[in-house]
Amino acid sequence: MASQLSWLDSSRAEQQRMRELLNMFSEQESRDELGIGQVRDAFGDLLFPGTSTLHTRARYLLIVPWCFQHASRRPDRDQAVEVDRVERVVISALRTAGATEGLIGRRASTGVKTLPSTIYASALHTYGIDGGIELAAASRDTEAAELTELRTDRWPATLPRSPAGFPEAVDMGLDLTQQEADWLRERILTSTAGTLLAHLLQAGNRPEDDAAEPWRVSAVGSASERVRTDLEYARAFSTCMQGAALLYNLILAEEYEKAGHDRIEPPDYREALARWAERMATVAPWDRADMWSRLIAINPRIDTNLRARAFIEAWIDLVLAGRADGAAEDVELRDLVARREKTVKKTQSRLVNSKLxxxxxxxxxxxxxxxxxxxxxxxLTDIHDGMEATGAVAA
Incomplete structure (x- = not known):
């Protein structure tokens, strides 16, 4: 069934989390087997507000409003259905033009189930592009359709105009023009001031293409103390908690072999844990009370998620106390991880469910x-490309 759009008061954050969760089931490395996803996502929101694992290209932050504006020119039609149609016309136009890098619908084409307007709804709101109105995916009803019809024109007056021929043609594809990049940059800077995202949007702070992790970007060194502390907490948390994930996979590998399964050959998790223990040497104890305070300010629910916090604290306490070396054989660490996975997954735990x-x-x-x-x-690369094109033209 095609995705329908309406303006609703439902929680953007919860809808976005659910879509990302479903996406993660198709990405085996991203699964949250130990129930720390709430904390992980809070770090993501702290560093990069409005972003999502489902985002592909920055120009969608303009393409979605353009689709709504175009649909509003046909007030005689059901607006939710018309927006859906226009979005699929755009997908077809981009595919025909060969603009497939980051294209939503690259494989499924116009048959894609989740459209850009759904994927970018939270970002549009966070960056103040949707005029303060919440965009959400929902089954259409009379009231929702009326709200859609009344509010599809509520976009900023300064929004860059859609390219000529839109939506049947999309000049520049998914690349930003100089005007579009400057406009998006100002919107995001204004709405996310004081974050790493805003810092990396500053001229000259373009992240290196080979920076596989945000803390490896050279421009981080010139960020404010607050931003650098946010990032250091995120790095330390990431490094510590990867050990728990690796140990969990080692336990699974042992159980898998013990059960006589041989369909796959798991990676060498003992070697992976040894390399992780070496990285732990770069992590010093940090102010976890301050870390929790910052994360709870982003997501207050973390404050009441006592089991997750207890597991995280217990694991970090142990590995910072020198237990990272030898983690593969550490009975206390193994028991901590196994108990946590069983608590989180219950009957879906691979440690108790032989089928799984x-x-x-x-x-x-x-x-x-x-x-x-x-x-x-x-x-960020998309926006910096546009900004740099501005400089080239001016020169």
Missing amino acids: LRGWTGASGSRRLVYRWPQVRRM
């Missing part, structure tokens, strides 16, 4: 947390 263990793919949430960085870096 048999279907294990060899890696479950074992990558280091980078807080949406691949998607954020792509969006």
Whole structure:
């Protein structure tokens, strides 16, 4: 069934989390097997407000409003249906033009289920592009359709105009023009001041293409003390908690072999844990009370998620006390991780569900947390490309 759009008061954050959760089930390395996703996402929001693992290209922050504006020119039509149609016309136009890098619908074409207006709804609101009105995916009803019809023109007066021929043609594809890049940059800077995202949007702070993690970007060194502290907390948390994920996968690998399964050959998690222990040497104890304070300010629910916080604190206490070396054989660490996975997954735990263990793919949430960085870096690159084009023209 095609996605329908309406203006609703439902929680943007909850809808976005659910879409990202569903997406993660198709990405074995991103799964939250130990129930720390709430904290991970709070770090993502702290560093990069409005972003999502589902985002692909920055120009969608303009393409979505253009679709709504175009649909509003046909007030005789159901606006939710018309927006849906226009978005699919855009997908077809971009595919025809060969603008497929980051294209939503690259594989499914116009049959894609989740449209850009759904994926970018939270970002549009966070950056003040939607005029303060919440965009949400929902099954259409009379009241929702009326709200859609009344409010589709509520976009900033300064919004750059859609290219000539839109939506049947999209000049520049998914690349930003100089005007568009400057406009988006100002919107995001204004709405996310004091964050790493805003800092990396400053002229000259373009992230390096080979910076696989946000803390490896050279421009970080010139950020404010507040931003650098946010990022250091995120780095330390990521490094510490990857050990728990690796140990969980080691336990699974042992159980998998013990059960006689041989469909896949798991990675060498003992070696991975040894390399992780070496990285732990770069992590010193930090002000975790301050870290929790900052995260709870982003998501107050973390304050009442006592089991997750207790697990995280217990793990960090142990590995910072020198237990990272030898983690593969540490009975207390192994028990801590196994109990946590069983608590989180219950009957879906691979450690108790033999069917799920048999279907294990060899890696479950074992990558280091980078807080949406691949998607954020792509969006930043798009905007910096446009900004630099401005300089080239001026020159």
